[in-house]
Amino acid sequence: MTERRYWLLKSEPSDYSFDDLMSEEDQTAEWDGVRNYAARNFLRDDIKVGDGVLYYHSMSKPNAVVGTAVVVKEGYPDDTAWDPDSDHPDPKSTSDSPIWYMVDIKGEKALKNLVTLQQIKATPGLETCSLVRISRLSVHPITQEEWDIIIGLGSGG
DNA sequence: GCCAACGTTGGC
């Protein structure tokens, strides 16, 4: 019995925004460029096809969850690591022994209302979520309860 | 294996 899990993925909108994702063919993109071991482990080991994704804009005005997506391909080697022309090359990672992993996600829909970091910090049930506690991580596991609260806030209810 | 120095992320 596989249980659906939920994740929060961070991106700087000036780098790759939720609108950029929704503009892709099939609204699908590789989630590449993660160069942090904790985040890598989630991408490689834990994120499965069908898992729910909250798309969060960092370094933005405002910093906020802006939309939802779904995982359509699970952990596979991030080939941008050994592309010297990519944005995040890492010569230690090779196609024979990859270090970094990525997943593919498909954008679903923009939230009706942004759910800002301020709101998240001020909302009972969210104030201890991973995003608040470990702000530097780019991939966060979230619970179903946290997912439900954020979706509720985001749909204006 | 410890720890200091340094680099990066990201909120403010």
Added chain:
DNA sequence: GCCAACGTTGGC
């Protein structure tokens, strides 16, 4: 631009 938090690196 500053600073806190945390990861990585390298000397010992």
